[in-house]
Amino acid sequence: MIYNQIFKYLHINNYITSNVTISKNVVYHNERPVFENSGVELPAFLLSVYQHFELAYSKFHKMDSLSKLGWLATEVLLKDAGIKQYQPQQVGLVLSNANASLDSDQKYMQSVADIPSPALFVYTLPNIMIGEICIRNNFKGEDAFFIFEKFDAAFIEQYVAQLLDTNVLEACICGWVDVLNDDYKSVLFLVEKAEKAGAIPFSAKNLDTIFDNLIIDKI
Amino acid sequence: MPAVYIVADNIYSPIGTTTSQNFERIKQGISGIQKHSNKTISDTDFQASLFNYKENEEFNTLSNSKFERLLIASVEAALKDAGVDVTSEKTILIVSTTKGNVSLLETNPNDAGLKNRVALHTSAKIVARHFGFVNQPLVVSNACISGIMAILTGVRLLQSGRYETAVVVGADEISKFVLSGFQSFNAISEEPCKPFDQNRTGITLGEGAATIVLSTDVKYADRIKVLGGAVSNDANHISAPSRTGEELSEAIDRTLSMAGLKPEDIDLISAHGTATSYNDEMEAKAIALAGLETVPTNSLKGYYGHTLGAAGLIESIISIQSIKQNIILPTLGFETLGVSNPINICTTLTTKRMKTCLKTASGFGGCNAVVLFSK
Numbered sequence: 001m002i003y004n005q006i007f008k009y010l011h012i013n014n015y016i017t018s019n020v021t022i023s024k025n026v027v028y029h030n031e032r033p034v035f036e037n038s039g040v041e042l043p044a045f046l047l048s049v050y051q052h053f054e055l056a057y058s059k060f061h062k063m064d065s066l067s068k069l070g071w072l073a074t075e076v077l078l079k080d081a082g083i084k085q086y087q088p089q090q091v092g093l094v095l096s097n098a099n100a101s102l103d104s105d106q107k108y109m110q111s112v113a114d115i116p117s118p119a120l121f122v123y124t125l126p127n128i129m130i131g132e133i134c135i136r137n138n139f140k141g142e143d144a145f146f147i148f149e150k151f152d153a154a155f156i157e158q159y160v161a162q163l164l165d166t167n168v169l170e171a172c173i174c175g176w177v178d179v180l181n182d183d184y185k186s187v188l189f190l191v192e193k194a195e196k197a198g199a200i201p202f203s204a205k206n207l208d209t210i211f212d213n214l215i216i217d218k219i
Numbered sequence: 220m221p222a223v224y225i226v227a228d229n230i231y232s233p234i235g236t237t238t239s240q241n242f243e244r245i246k247q248g249i250s251g252i253q254k255h256s257n258k259t260i261s262d263t264d265f266q267a268s269l270f271n272y273k274e275n276e277e278f279n280t281l282s283n284s285k286f287e288r289l290l291i292a293s294v295e296a297a298l299k300d301a302g303v304d305v306t307s308e309k310t311i312l313i314v315s316t317t318k319g320n321v322s323l324l325e326t327n328p329n330d331a332g333l334k335n336r337v338a339l340h341t342s343a344k345i346v347a348r349h350f351g352f353v354n355q356p357l358v359v360s361n362a363c364i365s366g367i368m369a370i371l372t373g374v375r376l377l378q379s380g381r382y383e384t385a386v387v388v389g390a391d392e393i394s395k396f397v398l399s400g401f402q403s404f405n406a407i408s409e410e411p412c413k414p415f416d417q418n419r420t421g422i423t424l425g426e427g428a429a430t431i432v433l434s435t436d437v438k439y440a441d442r443i444k445v446l447g448g449a450v451s452n453d454a455n456h457i458s459a460p461s462r463t464g465e466e467l468s469e470a471i472d473r474t475l476s477m478a479g480l481k482p483e484d485i486d487l488i489s490a491h492g493t494a495t496s497y498n499d500e501m502e503a504k505a506i507a508l509a510g511l512e513t514v515p516t517n518s519l520k521g522y523y524g525h526t527l528g529a530a531g532l533i534e535s536i537i538s539i540q541s542i543k544q545n546i547i548l549p550t551l552g553f554e555t556l557g558v559s560n561p562i563n564i565c566t567t568l569t570t571k572r573m574k575t576c577l578k579t580a581s582g583f584g585g586c587n588a589v590v591l592f593s594k
Contacts, residue, residue, distance in 0.1 A: 088454065089469060100319075100339055100360050105396070109324045112399050121400035122458045122583065125317060127361045131584030134454040140466055142450045143586065144368060147339040147358035155357070159372075162379050166220075168449075180334065 014164050015199035018190040019175075019210050020077040022049070022069060029076050030198065031213055042184055046072060053079075057136065064104040064123035065184070067132045070095065070177040073186040074133045077173065081190055083137065090170035092141030093130050094160050096148050097178035100126045129177060141169050151176045151187070153207035160191055161202065176211065187211050220378040224439035225431055225592075227301035228536045231293040232427035232523060233268050241533075242540040246568060250522045250551055252411045252423050259325075260395050261402070266411050267393055268425030268524040283345060284320050284336075289390040289428040290346045297430035298350070303384055305350045311382045312356040314343045315369035315389030316528035319360075322394035346388070354382075363491070363582030364450065365389060366531020367590050370431060371448040377435045384436075390428035391527035398424060404458070406495055412525075414492035414518035414550050415499045415564050417557030422493050425524025429532035443539050446575070446591040447477035453585035460497050460581055464504030467579060467587040471509040474577070474589045482510035485591075486573035487547060489538040491580040492518020493525055494552070498581060503558035505587075511577075517565040521551030531588065535578045539592050542573040 021028040025045050027035040037048045046068045050060055055075055063071060083091065104123040111117040122128060127145040134140065142163055146155070156174050163169045175188040187210065191202045200206050228238050233251035235241040251268030255261075283291065294312075304310060319339045327333050335341055343356035357376075359369040366389045373385035391397070401407050401422060408421035433445065451470040453461040461467065475481065488511060490502050499518075506512060519534050526533055541548060547569045556564060575593045 089451065092452075098338060098340065099334070102334065102337060105318075105321055105324060105337075106329065108400065109396060112395065116399040116403040118400075118403040121403055124321075124396075124400065125360070125362045125583055127582075127584040127586060128457050129584075130361075131452065131457045131586070134452040134585060135456070138454045140452050140454050140469070143361075143452055144359065144372065144450065145361045147343075147360050148355075149338070149340045149344075152355075158379060158381065159375065162375055 014161055014191050014193055014202040015195050016189045016202050016206060017192045017196045017199045018077050018081050020073045020188050021213065022073050022186040027076060031210065042182060062119065063132060066101060066103060066126065066177060066179045067123065067129040069179055069184055069186045070129040071132050071136065073177065073188045074173060077188050077190050078137070083171065086170050088138050088140040090141055091139040092163065092169045092172050093133060093139065093143040094156065094172060094174040095130060096146040096152065096156065096176055097126060098147065098149055099178055099180040100147055103179045103181065151211050153204040153211065157202065157204040157207060164191065164193055221435040223374045223377050223433050223435055223445045224442040225445065225539065226303060226434045226439050226442065227297045227432040229293045229297035229430045230427065230533050230536050231289060231296060231429065232533065233270050234522065237296060238536055238540065242537060245522050245537065245548055246546065248551065250411065251425060252524055260393065261398050265398060266408065266423050269393055270426060284323065285392050286320050286390055287342050287345050289392065290314065290388050291349050293390065293428035293430045294346065294350060294386060294388050297432055301432055303432055305352050305386065307384065308353055309383040310352060311354050311376060311385050312343065312347050312352045313369045313373050313385055313387045314346065314356055314358045315365040315387065315532065316360060317362060317365055317391055318397055321396050322392060325395055362584050362586055363527060363530060364580045364586045364588035365528040367448065367578060367580050367588035368450060370445065370531065370535065370590055371450065371588065373433045374445050374448065377433055383434060385433040386430065387433060387532065388428065388430040389529040389532040391426060391529055393424050393426045408494060411552055412494035412520050413552040414494045414520050415503070415556060415558055416553045417555045419494040419496065419499065419557060421495050423520065423524040425526045427523060427526045427529045427533055429529050429536055431532055431536065443543070444593050446593050447474050448588065448590035449473040451587045453587070455585055457585065458583050460501035464501045464508055467502065467505035467581060468508035470587050470589045471505065471577065471579070474591050478591050480575065485511060485514050485575050485577050487538060487541055487576040488514050488516040489534050489576060489578045490516050490518050492520050492550065494520060500558050501581065502579065503560040503562045506562050507560035512560060512562045515547050515563050515565045517548055517550045531578065531580050535590065535592065538576045538578055542576045542592065542594055545570050545572050547571055
């Protein structure tokens with residue numbers, strides 16, 4: 001118990017300095033819709049996001065849907081975020097979802113009956129998405145992938161705050177990226193130690209508020 | 220921050236079903252790897268360390284999948300005589316796996332029920348319910364570093380004060396899904412794997428489960444301690460390791476500085492040593508960069524094969540036994556050094572007074588993990 005008290009006493013405030021939601025064919029940056037393309041299936045939607053933001057990254061096209069979704073969300077998240085101020089090992093990722101890589105697992109399993117595809121097999125691990133984001137941005141810090149039935153804001157808040165407060169990381173991209181067939185959702189948060197204009201305190205309550213954003217449901 | 224102690228552990232593998240049985244048999248040079256002709260897994264014969272049919276039959280709760288039965292068998296053995304209250308609100312279960320129940324995709328109809336049955340959180344809940352854990356279990360799935368990452372996650376959750384006990388269990392089974400995938404990469408060795416050897420030709424897979432019970436309770440102060448650990452990413456390639464080993468080396472450096480130790484304080488390294496050309500080369504570079512090239516280093520893959528989500532746990536437990544018993548195990552399959560840096564690969568069983576052991580792993584997605592244990 002005493003350590004709990006010490007931790008609370010030492011607790012340093014961290015801030016959500018940027019957040020992105022991609023859900024129901026809409027991209028939201030800091031809770032404002034920035035792109036919408038309804039009525040298309042996930043692969044076409046993901047490509048339209050890539051084109052809309054005028055991204056040029058040939059590796060994008062070989063990624064599975066999970067990596068594309070997480071990678072695109074990160075591209076929007078880091079837009080104008082000044083992430084280059086950090087050293088590579090100071091930036092890490094703590095991501096989570098419910099279905100791990102099951103979307104790609106199914107596709108790989110279909111290939112096994114014919115010729116097993118190494119290009120599909122490599123995506124049958126959820127942390128490959130973290131690898132893709134790290135390669136793009138040269139992030140070399142701590143990362144982790146956890147599986148939860150539902151987004152666990154309390155766990156993410158506690159675990160990421162510990163990584164920041166113990167100086168393992170200076171900035172952390174955390175949140176949820178899940179894809180299974182036509183169902184998908186990505187909500188990512190950039191968490192930093194310094195308060196910036198428009199930043200909100202990094203708390204489980206704020207993570208949940210953004211994750212379940214009422215604005216999103218109204219559209 | 221409070222110290223974290225290892226209260227109990229278990230290895231449930233084709234070599235043995237307790238930690239001491241596993242260690243005794245490995246000391247005798249016994250490997251779980253043999254040639255298998257099993258058409259449900261592969262059209263061609265393959266080398267692997269697999270549970271035999273009889274051992275599978277010995278599991279008693281048949282409504283659970285093989286993966287879940289492995290987790291349960293290992294946790295049960297670890298908790299026996301450990302005196303740990305799993306029903307406490309201060310106890311958490313952490314599950315490490317790469318592919319969990321994925322073999323069900325090979326045998327079951329692809330319907331809505333299958334999605335839930337294959338979900339890793341479903342398996343974790345089954346195990347938690349079996350033992351009566353009250354907290355939601357945590358699942359780590361981060362490729363081949365999952366086992367070490369699960370230990371480090373347990374350490375952090377204990378050091379935060381949120382929990383006092385963490386039961387960390389890992390398992391993976393070898394199915395057609397997994398074997399065909401590594402075969403498609405041409406990563407599987409025809410012969411039992413030869414870590415760090417000049418004639419190494421790739422991985423041998425293995426199945427198994429292992430459990431480590433962690434606690435911050437000072438009544439365990441005479442036990443093995445987890446002094447620290449770190450994770451890094453290569454940011455280089457999703458399926459090939461770093462060309463320089465800098466990122467694994469950096470994770471080693473961070474681990475040593477957390478523990479306030481220097482390279483000369485490390486008595487043993489249990490490397491990942493998968494016996495692929497690139498992995499072993501990268502690891503040798505990282506070990507040399509970290510100033511550890513003279514430290515006795517082994518790979519246990521020649522005994523267990525690559526046990527994926529269990530590997531970090533199985534190999535940590537064996538290495539802990541090594542420092543407890545002051546016995547360095549040889550690297551089965553290794554004959555002649557086949558990496559650029561002259562690291563010190565253990566070739567014979569030797570006795571040496573030891574205090575500390577570093578366990579490392581690397582995996583797809585460019586991830587590296589390090590954990591440090593001490594008497």
